Amino acid sequence: MSIMEKAEELAEEIVNSSEYEELKAKEEAMQADEDAQELLQQYQAQQQRAQMAQMNGQQPGEDLQQEMQSLQSKMQENEKVKSFMEAQQEFNKVMETVNQVISSALQDEEEEEQAEA
Structure with a gap:
């Protein structure tokens, strides 16, 4: 599987996450207010x-x-704005964790390459 296919798979998982769904629902509620x-x-x-x-x-x-x-x-x-901001923080935590996992894997790979050199 190519990198782009994996990226698309990850994006799909993120879009289907409860955090993203909550964010979108809170955003819609806020926009209606x-x-x-x-x-x-x-x-x-x-x-x-x-x-x-x-x-x-x-x-x-x-x-x-x-x-x-x-x-x-x-x-x-404002309850709608407050709820949206809280959902946004939760979603941001998910994205930060995803980025940390990717960064950690890259850093581990670099350290392995330096150890082999």
Whole structure:
């Protein structure tokens, strides 16, 4: 089996995982909630402002930082957003573990090759 076939198989397993299914369900629920969407749009707009400031060599102003913190608090209070963020964290853990397994196998292979040399 080729590397690409294995990658496709892994991708299919990830898509069929309970963590991914939970993430997609929570994302759909969040997108159906108008309050959640409004909060996300406001937060993304503030994030863009902060990124633009940084790209121009400036630090985001204290007002912008306070606004972002306020929006983050509101997002945590919104049950749909909070559930989505928790599901996203769980899915990210799965992906980190997958990456660690791959990295570990590659590192073990390199160490074996160096030992043989």
